[in-house]
Amino acid sequence: MKYIVMECHFSYAVLLDEDGKFLKAANRSYQVGQTVYDPVLVGDYHYRHRPPAVRIVGRVIGLLLLILAVFLCIRYCGSDTPSDSSNPAVTTGDLLTEYRAKCIALAHAGIAEDAAIFESVELDEEDGVTVYELDFIANGVEYEYELDAHTGAILQYKSEPID
Amino acid sequence: MSHEHSIIQWVKDAKENMAAADEMIRAYMPFIRKETAKFLKRPLVEENDDELSIAMIAFYEAILDYSVLRGSFLHFAALHIKSRLIDHTRKESRHRGVVSIDHPANDGEDTPLRDQLADPDDPLHEGMMRDATRMEIEEFSASIRAFGIQLSDVADHCPKQERTLEACRIALAYAKENPQIMDEFLRTKRLPLALIASGSGVERKTLERHRKYMVALLLAYTNGFEIIRGHLKCALLTGGNEK
Numbered sequence: 001m002k003y004i005v006m007e008c009h010f011s012y013a014v015l016l017d018e019d020g021k022f023l024k025a026a027n028r029s030y031q032v033g034q035t036v037y038d039p040v041l042v043g044d045y046h047y048r049h050r051p052p053a054v055r056i057v058g059r060v061i062g063l064l065l066l067i068l069a070v071f072l073c074i075r076y077c078g079s080d081t082p083s084d085s086s087n088p089a090v091t092t093g094d095l096l097t098e099y100r101a102k103c104i105a106l107a108h109a110g111i112a113e114d115a116a117i118f119e120s121v122e123l124d125e126e127d128g129v130t131v132y133e134l135d136f137i138a139n140g141v142e143y144e145y146e147l148d149a150h151t152g153a154i155l156q157y158k159s160e161p162i163d
Numbered sequence: 164m165s166h167e168h169s170i171i172q173w174v175k176d177a178k179e180n181m182a183a184a185d186e187m188i189r190a191y192m193p194f195i196r197k198e199t200a201k202f203l204k205r206p207l208v209e210e211n212d213d214e215l216s217i218a219m220i221a222f223y224e225a226i227l228d229y230s231v232l233r234g235s236f237l238h239f240a241a242l243h244i245k246s247r248l249i250d251h252t253r254k255e256s257r258h259r260g261v262v263s264i265d266h267p268a269n270d271g272e273d274t275p276l277r278d279q280l281a282d283p284d285d286p287l288h289e290g291m292m293r294d295a296t297r298m299e300i301e302e303f304s305a306s307i308r309a310f311g312i313q314l315s316d317v318a319d320h321c322p323k324q325e326r327t328l329e330a331c332r333i334a335l336a337y338a339k340e341n342p343q344i345m346d347e348f349l350r351t352k353r354l355p356l357a358l359i360a361s362g363s364g365v366e367r368k369t370l371e372r373h374r375k376y377m378v379a380l381l382l383a384y385t386n387g388f389e390i391i392r393g394h395l396k397c398a399l400l401t402g403g404n405e406k
Binding site: 011016023027029031 | 188
């Protein structure tokens with residue numbers, strides 16, 4: 001196929017082929033009026049851009065992390081600590097979490113969190129009220145607390161030194 | 164971030180406006196040179212390296228093909244330049260040992276090899292023909308500019324598919340043979356699309372889409388542009404059936 005160079009620009013040239021098509025091509029130092037036979041035409045390539053394997057793997061990992069983040073967000077929404085999730089009951093409904101119940105009891109007793117050793121934290125029902133029963137030891141004293149699991153109100157508590 | 168946004172805006176403008184594309188390519192020449200040199204694994208020794216012109220057209224293609232979904236524009240352009248140069252190198256390797264007659268001769272000048280070959284035709288005649296062609300093309304460009312059209316626009320609106328090209332040929336053949344249409348076309352400098360569509364049976368939407376292309380070809384066939392007409396295959400304005 002023969003092409004006539006119709007117009008030359010800095011970055012491309014306009015060619016006219018024998019079928020009457022006007023085409024843009026690389027300007028390989030062409031001059032207007034020149035006849036050329038092997039132009040590099042715009043859009044005349046047969047490859048497709050495929051992202052390299054590393055980028056595909058990166059995208060898959062990114063997607064998985066996103067799914068994991070969304071899952072964790074849904075799972076622990078409203079929870080203060082994901083580590084205290086051994087009892088599924090603490091994260092269901094609008095009950096306080098175990099951690100929140102512990103904090104209330106410790107604050108009431110005036111004990112630092114790291115000074116207390118919890119012996120048991122149980123969710124129970126008394127007279128139709130869901131309660132948290134917490135037993136812990138701190139500074140040689142044993143504490144027992146009973147909290148409303150919905151409101152966090154302290155229903156009952158006692159402390160006595162360990163013999 | 165704002166720099167990337169400004170590039171994207173520039174690319175958007177360049178997609179629609181060839182002058183903006185040319186300006187952007189000029190501005191990014193250092194980038195294009197760097198990518199070409201990286202591919203060639205050598206510095207570009209002269210401005211008219213063939214690979215550089217391929218890289219420039221690849222950058223232009225990247226402008227046309229880019230969308231924000233493809234990530235950073237410069238990364239996309241670099242990938243496109245590299246792919247285009249690989250494509251070019253493969254093509255060249257297939258023709259290794261065969262020198263193009265458009266290739267510059269090694270005589271210290273830019274004259275193509277074709278001009279150095281022993282030609283049964285008169286070389287003086289060849290040179291005169293090229294000058295005559297250039298002058299005719301300049302005249303042709305001026306003619307279509309009077310219709311508010313640039314040659315780059317014609318290339319942008321040229322039919323890509325053979326079926327569309329055939330439809331345009333049928334419409335052009337009809338227009339050329341109809342004096343009423345030609346009179347109106349030359350007098351008003353507008354293509355009477357409704358008349359052509361009804362007479363040729365080609366959809367008006369097709370004609371509207373390729374209006375600039377049709378104006379250019381109709382002018383080439385009617386205003387005595389003998390060299391351009393001689394270059395085109397004769398069947399062009401006979402409806403394609405006689406091709």
